[in-house]
Amino acid sequence: MTPRTAKADETPEEGAAGGKQRRRRLAPEDREHEIVQSAISFFARHGFEGSTRDLAQRLGVSQPLLYRYFPTKEALVDRVYDEVFVRRWNPEWEEWLADRTHSLESRLKRYLKDYAHFVLRGEWVRIFMYAGLSRAGVNQRYLARLRERHFLLIARELRFAYDIPDPENAEAEDEEVELIWAMHSSVFYIGVRKWVYDLAAPRNIDRLIDMRVESFLHGAPKVLLADRMST
Numbered sequence: 001m002t003p004r005t006a007k008a009d010e011t012p013e014e015g016a017a018g019g020k021q022r023r024r025r026l027a028p029e030d031r032e033h034e035i036v037q038s039a040i041s042f043f044a045r046h047g048f049e050g051s052t053r054d055l056a057q058r059l060g061v062s063q064p065l066l067y068r069y070f071p072t073k074e075a076l077v078d079r080v081y082d083e084v085f086v087r088r089w090n091p092e093w094e095e096w097l098a099d100r101t102h103s104l105e106s107r108l109k110r111y112l113k114d115y116a117h118f119v120l121r122g123e124w125v126r127i128f129m130y131a132g133l134s135r136a137g138v139n140q141r142y143l144a145r146l147r148e149r150h151f152l153l154i155a156r157e158l159r160f161a162y163d164i165p166d167p168e169n170a171e172a173e174d175e176e177v178e179l180i181w182a183m184h185s186s187v188f189y190i191g192v193r194k195w196v197y198d199l200a201a202p203r204n205i206d207r208l209i210d211m212r213v214e215s216f217l218h219g220a221p222k223v224l225l226a227d228r229m230s231t
Contacts, residue, residue, distance in 0.1 A: 032069050035059065039080050044123040047130040048077060077135065084127055085142045088118060097153050104161040108154070108213045113206050116187050120205070125191040151177045151184070162221035165228040176224065183216040 026034065042055050052073050056066045070076040096111050119125065131138035155176045159166060167173040187209060194201040202208050 028069075035066065035069055035076075036079055036083055039076055040084060040123055040127070043077075043080060043130065044126040048134045052076065077138070080127070081138050081141070084124060085138070089145075090114060090118065094149055094153060097150065097157060100157075100160070104157055105213060105217055107157070108217075109210055111150075112184070112187055112209045112213065116190070116205055116209065119188055120191040120194070120201075122191075122195045125188075125195040129192070129196055146184075147177060151180045154180050158221060158224075162225065164221060164224045167228075172228075175227075179216075179220045179223070183212060183220075186212055 038059050039055060042050055042058060046054070052066055053063055056063045059066070066076075070079060093111055093115065096114075097107055099107060102110075119128075128139065128142070152173075155173070158164065158176075158180075167176060190201055190205065190208075193199040
């Protein structure tokens with residue numbers, strides 16, 4: 001009897017008549033990648049209440065094999081979070097937003113158009129929505145990252161570009177962030193309409209983003225200036 005190798009595992013393949021034939025051997029890193037990509041698709045379709053047993057069945061592997069790579073469901077969820085929300089994060093976004101050699105308007109448009117490609121995918125939107133319903137920690141980690149790295153940076157650049165006084169306290173800073181969040185989340189909502197509500201998305205998203213940025217810059221600076229000059 002030939003011993004199993006420790007360097008690869010196997011998956012049953014179906015024959016022409018539906019019976020199991022030879023087992024497909026995969027290197028550990030390839031198997032892990034396959035599990036993670038299948039988990040992303042699985043959770044996007046079924047939510048985080050979907051069981052690892054069902055996921056293993058979908059992959060055509062045993063549950064013990066799944067647990068060899070991810071000993072708990074929480075570990076798998078954390079890996080999905082890392083793959084969907086962290087690894088695909090573009091570190092250039094912060095650089096673009098902070099680059100004062102370009103107008104704030106052009107920076108915001110460039111950033112949001114690229115960001116739209118990041119979030120307006122079915123798996124991203126649906127996993128994010130499911131996480132909000134059953135895995136609050138996933139959303140909280142992502143939104144805290146977004147606030148610290150993008151919203152506060154945009155607020156700083158907005159104050160610089162329009163000579164807006166700095167916020168006097170945390171409450172005033174939160175109000176600033178809320179205005180930015182409203183503009184920013186309107187892009188994400190396009191994905192919600194398409195992937196959650198099953199409604200048609202706008203055909204020209206780039207033009208829509210241009211209009212939303214222009215609308216934001218025509219309104220938010222005036223509101224903040226009026227508020228802070230009156231106190």
